[in-house]
Amino acid sequence: MKINLLSNNRVLLALRMVMGGVFILASVDKIINPSMFAMILKEYKLIPDILVPLVAVTLPWIEFFTGVFVLADIFTQSSALIMIGLNLVYIAGIVINLVWGLVHECGCFTIFGLNEPIGGFSIARDIVFILLSLPLLFYGTNEFTFRKKEKI
Amino acid sequence: MKFEKILSIIFMAIVISVFSAFIGLFFNIILPNNLSLLPKKEIKIVKQAKPALVEKKQPAVKVPPKPVAAPLPKKAPVAVTKEVVKPVTAETAPVEGKKLNLEQVKKYYDTGKVVFVDARPEYAYVELHIKGAISLSASRFNLQFEAVKDKLDKKALYIIYCSSPTCHLSDLVAEDLAENDFKNIKIFTGGWDEWREAGYPVAGLKEKGTVSGED
Numbered sequence: 001m002k003i004n005l006l007s008n009n010r011v012l013l014a015l016r017m018v019m020g021g022v023f024i025l026a027s028v029d030k031i032i033n034p035s036m037f038a039m040i041l042k043e044y045k046l047i048p049d050i051l052v053p054l055v056a057v058t059l060p061w062i063e064f065f066t067g068v069f070v071l072a073d074i075f076t077q078s079s080a081l082i083m084i085g086l087n088l089v090y091i092a093g094i095v096i097n098l099v100w101g102l103v104h105e106c107g108c109f110t111i112f113g114l115n116e117p118i119g120g121f122s123i124a125r126d127i128v129f130i131l132l133s134l135p136l137l138f139y140g141t142n143e144f145t146f147r148k149k150e151k152i
Numbered sequence: 153m154k155f156e157k158i159l160s161i162i163f164m165a166i167v168i169s170v171f172s173a174f175i176g177l178f179f180n181i182i183l184p185n186n187l188s189l190l191p192k193k194e195i196k197i198v199k200q201a202k203p204a205l206v207e208k209k210q211p212a213v214k215v216p217p218k219p220v221a222a223p224l225p226k227k228a229p230v231a232v233t234k235e236v237v238k239p240v241t242a243e244t245a246p247v248e249g250k251k252l253n254l255e256q257v258k259k260y261y262d263t264g265k266v267v268f269v270d271a272r273p274e275y276a277y278v279e280l281h282i283k284g285a286i287s288l289s290a291s292r293f294n295l296q297f298e299a300v301k302d303k304l305d306k307k308a309l310y311i312i313y314c315s316s317p318t319c320h321l322s323d324l325v326a327e328d329l330a331e332n333d334f335k336n337i338k339i340f341t342g343g344w345d346e347w348r349e350a351g352y353p354v355a356g357l358k359e360k361g362t363v364s365g366e367d
Contacts, residue, residue, distance in 0.1 A: 012210050034180065034187040035345070036272075036319050043275040053187045061176035062169050069168065078164035085165075105289065117292050142161055 007139040015132055016070050016140075019083060021131065024068030026109050040107035044093050045100075062086070063133035077139035083133045087126040094118045094126075185316045187347070250338055252311065254350055257340045260311060261352070266303070269312040271325040272344065280356035282347055283314065290321040293328045306334050313340040313347070 005011055030037040037055035041047055047055055063086065066079040091107070097104070097118055106118045108125070116122065168297045187359040243250070248345075260266045268285035270277045274296075277287040288296050311328060322339045329337055340347075348354060 031176075031179070032184070033185075033316070033318050034343045035185060035315050036321070038187055039315065053189045056175040057180045057187055057189065058173035061179065062172040064171040067176070075164050075168060078168055081161055082169060083167045103292070104170055105292070106276060125297050131253060137161075142157075142164060145278045 003141075006135040012135060012139060015136055016073060016076065019080075019129065019132055020067045020069075020071030021138065023063045023070070023083065025067075027060040027063035027067065029109075030056070030107075031064060034060075037107060040105050043102070043104040043107075044097055045102065046093055046096065070136065073141065076136055077142040077144055080133045080136035080140060084130050084137065087130045087133070091123055091126045094122050185318055207367040208340075252338050253343050254340075254342050254346045257311060257313075257342075257347070258350075258352060260309070260338075265309075267308050267310045268340075269310050269313045269325060269329070270321075270344075271312050271321040272319075276315070278332075278357055280344075280348070280354050280358050282344070283353035283355040284357075285313075288325050288329075290311075290324040293325060297328070297332065301332070304334075306332075307336065308340065310334060311338050311340050313343045316343050316345045317341050319343060 034056045037060065038052050041056055041142075042049065042050050062082065066082045066086075069079040070073050070083070094106070103117050103119070106116055106122045108116075108122060180189070220231070261268070261284075268282045270281045270285045270287045271290050272281075274287055274289050274292065276283075277289070286300060288300075312322040312325050312329070314320070322343070326337050326339055
């Protein structure tokens with residue numbers, strides 16, 4: 001009998017905890033400091049200046065809610081899809097900037113003083129996040145159900 | 153996975169994104185240090201600040217020092233410091249305390265013997281910064297510090313600023329400087345936003361000759 005480790009409930013639970021936590025932690029500082037995040041977004045030179053404030057205000061909240069939903073196991077597959085999409089965009093942004101020779105702040109995790117310039121580590125980390133999100137996309141649930149407590 | 157299932161996952165992903173974006177927009181309205189979504193407002197602030205700069209410059213006899221990083225070319229990796237004037241120490245400075253407000257910072261600025269350190273990203277520094285400040289961004293501190301460390305006086309007083317009171321990058325740079333035996337460090341809590349709104353001297357690529365040009 002073949003057992004798929006990635007579809008194991010405990011593995012999925014662990015992945016949800018990790019990815020949910022990561023996305024919430026990544027978003028908090030950006031939510032509190034939108035002007036700081038906007039400056040970092042400008043450094044990437046990928047978004048038109050007029051759209052930078054809009055992205056700086058909304059993107060952290062998308063990260064936050066996908067993290068919360070994954071933690072709470074609500075619409076996990078959709079949230080995992082967003083996580084993968086965001087990480088792909090981040091990787092593309094970092095690679096383009098590195099190709100252009102622009103090395104600046106990543107803006108990925110500014111909480112806890114984790115504040116590094118873009119580079120190979122940022123790309124590798126985002127790839128790991130994508131790999132961790134894939135099992136949630138394929139084997140997670142996309143339901144929103146309230147469980148009733150059983151009365152004794 | 154069935155096609156319908158895939159569609160429902162994508163649909164919900166869009167719904168979650170839109171929902172989150174609206175929450176973000178709403179939160180931005182109630183956030184004290186919110187971000188203006190309209191670029192015109194930003195320009196207005198700069199225009200209002202300019203006359204104030206001219207007015208305040210007239211009575212000012214003391215000119216701030218030039219411990220300055222030259223503005224970066226767009227793709228330059230590190231901001232380079234030209235020269236550093238020997239500044240006052242914390243003992244001789246006009247105000248006390250590690251965290252400084254705008255008024256205190258201005259007093260230090262007027263002495264002309266303090267080194268201002270910009271902890272924001274280099275891009276923001278190159279655009280506009282406190283006139284006379286050097287750039288030591290939190291993320292690239294090591295690289296930038298290597299380039300300027302020989303010109304910095306460890307006994308001098310350094311005032312570090314970030315963008316706003318909630319920005320903690322100045323704390324990170326303060327720690328880094330302290331690790332490199334810089335003792336006299338103070339933090340301007342209000343940061344760049346307060347300084348600019350007050351109309352005090354600024355420099356950078358976006359400040360073309362309104363006060364005294366680039367530093």
